[in-house]
Amino acid sequence: MENLIECNPKVILGKPVIKGTHVTVELILEKLATGESVEEILLQHPHLKREEVSSALRFAVQKSRDDFLPLWENQKIFEAINEAYADEPSADEMREIHFEIHLMENKVRQKEKNSRKVTSNLN
Secondary structure: OOOOEEEOOOOHHHOEEEOOOOOEHHHHHHHHHOOOOHHHHHHHOOOOOHHHHHHHHHHHHHHHHHHOOOHHHOHHHHHHHHHHHHOOOOHHHHHHHHHHHHHHHHHHHHHHHHHHHHHHHHO
16 A cells, blocks of 8 residues: 555644645544544535545554554544554454553553552652
């Protein structure tokens, strides 16, 4: 699949956008986090294709791996990510999603554990 996300310093200060638009990945995630569906996003932005929204979600998944963005804590985003991957489901993609969820859950647990250690050391 062609990369449909670009980061260009001349477009929205270099934020990741859907290629050829000013629609940021951040905007897509915010809309999903507030409960909008992918269908609603497509209706509000008729120039977008489902594949582009899916690409934005896949980009966010990749960034969450790299930067540990807490995407998995928001149920609406989690559901949209699953929906994005469901467009073209493959066994490899589903294994990758489940593996990433497992990794994120472990990172959250480790972060909570470290936070409790710091708090107990302060007391």
